[in-house]
Amino acid sequence: MSVGVATMVGMTDSTAEPTVFSRIVAREIPADIVFESDTVIAFRDIAPQAPVHLLVVPKTQAYRDVVELAEGDPALLADLVATASRLAADPVAFGEHSGAEFRLIFNTGASAGQTVFHVHAHVLGGPLQEGTLAH
Ligand code: AMP
Numbered sequence: 001m002s003v004g005v006a007t008m009v010g011m012t013d014s015t016a017e018p019t020v021f022s023r024i025v026a027r028e029i030p031a032d033i034v035f036e037s038d039t040v041i042a043f044r045d046i047a048p049q050a051p052v053h054l055l056v057v058p059k060t061q062a063y064r065d066v067v068e069l070a071e072g073d074p075a076l077l078a079d080l081v082a083t084a085s086r087l088a089a090d091p092v093a094f095g096e097h098s099g100a101e102f103r104l105i106f107n108t109g110a111s112a113g114q115t116v117f118h119v120h121a122h123v124l125g126g127p128l129q130e131g132t133l134a135h
Pocket of ligand 1: 020029030031043044045046047048055107113115117
C-alpha cells in the first residue's frame with residue numbers, strides 16, 4: 001500500500017483528520033485552557049494523574065511525538081519546554097504548587113502509553129509519587 005510520508009507522520013496533509021487537540025485549538029470541543037500563544041496551547045488534562053496535570057501542545061498537528069518534533073522543529077520543542085516551565089511558576093496555572101519544579105513527560109508510542117498522536121507534554125506538579133515515571 002502506498003501511503004505518503006505526510007500521511008504517515010500526520011504532517012500537514014489537509015485531508016488528515018483533526019486530532020482531539022486540534023479540535024480544542026479550534027474551540028470545537030471545550031477544555032480548561034490556561035495558556036495560548038501563536039504556537040502552543042496549554043490546558044488541564046481531563047483525567048488528571050497528579051494534583052496539577054497540564055498538557056502543553058503545539059498548535060500544529062504535524063508532529064506525532066516528541067522525536068518527530070525534535071527532528072522537525074527543535075525551536076518549537078524548546079518553546080514547549082519553556083512554556084511548561086513558565087506555567088509551573090505561575091500561581092494561576094499551578095496554584096499552591098507553583099514553583100520552579102515540575103515533572104515533564106512525553107509518552108512516545110502506543111506501548112509507552114501514548115494515546116493521542118499529536119505531540120504533547122504532560123506537565124505534572126504537586127506531591128508526586130517518588131520512584132514512578134507513570135503519569
Ligand atoms: P497520552 O496518553 O500521553 O497520549 O496523553 C493523552 C492525554 O490527553 C491523556 O492524559 C488524556 O487524559 C488527555 N485528554 C484526552 N482528551 C482530552 C480532552 N478532551 N481534554 C483534556 N485532556 C484530554
